Amino acid sequence: MTFSRVAIVGLGLLGGSIGLAMREHLPGVASAGWDADPAVRERARERGLVATIADDPAEAVRGADLVILCVPVGAMAQAAHAVAPGLSPDCLVSDVGSSKQGVAGALEQALPNHAIIPAHPVAGTEQSGPDAGFSSLFHHRWCILTPPAHAEAAQVDALAAFWRALGATVEVMEPAHHDLVLAVTSHIPHLIAYTIVGTASDLEEVTRSEVIKYSAGGFRDFTRIAASDPTMWRDVFLHNRDAVLAMLGRFTADLDAMTSAIREGDGQAMHDLFSRTRAIRRGILAMGQDDARPDFGRGDHDERQGDEAEPPPQS
Ligand SMILES: NC(=O)c1ccc[n+]([C@@H]2O[C@H](COP(=O)([O-])OP(=O)(O)OC[C@H]3O[C@@H](n4cnc5c(N)ncnc54)[C@H](O)[C@@H]3O)[C@@H](O)[C@H]2O)c1
């Protein structure tokens, strides 16, 4: 099976990028969309993020065989309720939320009579809103599907084919495992970035303008991550609480060990850890998998470096 009409709910970075990527890679598939914010709908029309933008959520999804919810994870249930009256009985509902267990539960509760296959394209930037999307966002990136045990194989295959068509490499995972893995590879790194930038800013009387002046190095990378959308990330930490807390426990134990090494002048412990982490990075590069992109090193990837090389989001 393939999809002939896809409706996108939430037309920010993720929703807009899906719409633009569909226009490029799936020109024969009809696209429609809706966003709760009228100003976003207006801007999405101007940019042509999807072919049709309805002012009514039920209207936007009418006739769609795939609906993708691209709203913050805390707004998934509300968005699902809004589109419910317009959903065809055989429409597949999916999402792009950064955490999966909570979203799956919320969607199953909101739409008990619909097939739901949650998904997470592990691709994004610190930008958000209808101007942020670009068509190559998913190129050479993972998209993780977390189908429930009772999901129809044909629907899982169709959703996987949709994401592959947009340039992603698809992996299937248990939702609980997804949430643990992403807690350590994405959620805690964001928490660390938010915290270190906040700490530096709180120390402003010590650092004065030096936070900005000397932020050309590693700290600059943290400020990019710490510029990510506050609503999105608040929701991620509220909805992936248990996995984040479990992984934070491990992280703080390791940080305590390094604190002790510094206090006790244990250079060997520091050197051992830094050598191990350097070997990990070099191993990734040797495998041609920089940034763990699925097929990085094939030669046709974009060499994004922080925000400098971001493709200009233009329609
Ligand atoms: N930003 C990233 O790097 C990234 C990467 C992968 C997945 N995600 C996930 O994708 C989802 C969307 O993130 P984004 O970065 O596109 O955010 P965004 O802020 O750019 O866009 C979200 C859009 O949803 C709209 N919205 C909010 N509540 C709504 C509702 N109830 N009904 C309809 N529209 C509503 C907002 O008006 C906004 O336009 C989130 O669940 C996030 O966790 C984000």
Ligand SMILES: O=C(O)C(=O)C[C@]1(C(=O)O)C=C[C@@H](O)C=C1
């Ligand atoms: O590249 C970035 O700026 C991102 O934060 C992208 C990123 C990530 O942590 O890798 C952020 C959240 C997502 O759910 C998926 C991707």
